[in-house]
Amino acid sequence: METLENYQLILKTGKTTTEKALKLFDTLEPVNLGFMFGRWQGSGLHTNHPMDGLLEISNWYGKEFIDSENVHPLLFLNGQEKIFQVAPNPTLMNWVLKLPIPKNNSLRPLLISINSLLKTDKSQARLRMMEYRGKVTATMIYDYLPINDSFRKVDENTVLGIMDYKNIPQPFFFILKRCL
Template identity: 35%
Template sequence: MSLARAKFVEFKEHDGPIPDAQLDDFWATLSPATIDDMIGQWRGGEFRTGHRMNGALEKAGWFGKTFTSATDVQPLVCLDAQGNKFSNVAMGKGEASLWLEAFRGEVTATMVYDGQPVHDHFKKIDDDTVLGIMNGKGVRDNGRYFYFYLERV
């Protein structure tokens, strides 16, 4: 198991809040994701940091994200009461697209929502796992980012 994978598993299994600084330090060790890296279906989860958004996606039945191409992204794939997947365009205010954007001095794959000023930046933990930082107006919590992860289905 790589060091990055081991650290990810440690964070994922951590029982209690994770300080933002620890996730920032982890982010700094990872390689930027490319658009090609992101194509596919992903199951998502969040890191509990005390951010005001913690728990909101789970309440909405969030499953993950689907990247069909750079211009065809379903950012909020959720599960209905019967366990069927659907793209929650109402919650996401539309769908999304993938771009290469500079964030923290590096160019990385970034998902940009079509209908709201939110950008999800991604870095690779391994070929099947990425760390995400949600950024944008209305998402930051007193300057703090929302941290999440995606695992390839």
């Protein structure tokens, strides 16, 4: 069994295996909808998933939960550090996951430009209580993608998220920290 210190190391380094990340996720307590309301800054938890590093090089900021019906699942920073909302594009997502994209900063300007073309003010997801891995917890459901993000509480201002994407069997993990 993993120790609390090992879990803290996983969260601090942002790297682990899928198996250890699932163990960590399963030990954490669920959260309710109200707990998730607000703006959260995100970072990836790298587990050798095809998306590892992709959000970071595209200047991903995090997520914002206005209420259960209005969620901005993709917040990004433009070149001037201003936060904007992006509408997820199913076709673009499928291409990105199939192409061998280098996960370094060389593509950052291109990805920031593409994201700026997908700006939106409209909600792109909603929040519901759903069972995932044996516990009912707050889960974000994308409006136009076969993706659910489920959340578990690390502490009062941190959650571990797991992206369940119908087209990829391996889950993608990320950490959200509440913006205070």
